[in-house]
Amino acid sequence: MMELYQRIRKRREELGLSQEELAQKMGYKSRSSINKIEMGENDIPQSKIVQFARALNTTPAYLMGWEDNPDQKEKSPAEAEDLVNGDPELTEYLEELRTRDEMRMLFSITKGATKEDVMRTVAIIEALRREEEGR
Structure with missing residues (x-):
């Protein structure tokens, strides 16, 4: 089973985003924060999971490993x-x-x-x- 940090990296790559682009979407100053998260070196606060899901056009449930389809979107x-x-x-x-x-x-x-x-x-x-x- 993939860990949260692995799902973040996988989804970022599926969307063709660079670490720099994801960092900007998340409000981080540099890509190094994203790199450390994707390497499993930095923990992600619970409050950031929803923000990551939005930035990666997916759901918190996908990032947490509770569902397998990253493309499930909420209705407008x-x-x-x-x-x-x-x-x-x-x-x-x-x-x-x-x-x-x-x-x-x-x-x-x-x-x-x-x-x-x-x-x-x-x-x-x-x-x-x-x-x-x-x-």
Whole structure:
């Protein structure tokens, strides 16, 4: 199984991007940061995974190794709007997915989840909220 850093390099090469070009897209000062990431020498903060996925025109789930197709793309807000037929609650949820990286990551990793997986995750989040309220 490929590691995150290997998937980043593979996807960059598939797109024909140089390390310098990816560095620019990511806001790094030089290609050496990308080189170190691709060599597995530098860890990537969780917050950067979504940014890498966008820069590499793929999903965080692909980079993490949770799905195999790097070309799976999310629908544009206009396409998503057509799917929800103006349902205000779904429209609001889709806007959160579009604008909040942490929501996007959570959604991405739950794509293949079973109902039981989702229910366990909800229980964990609720327990964390109760714990915070008790502090």
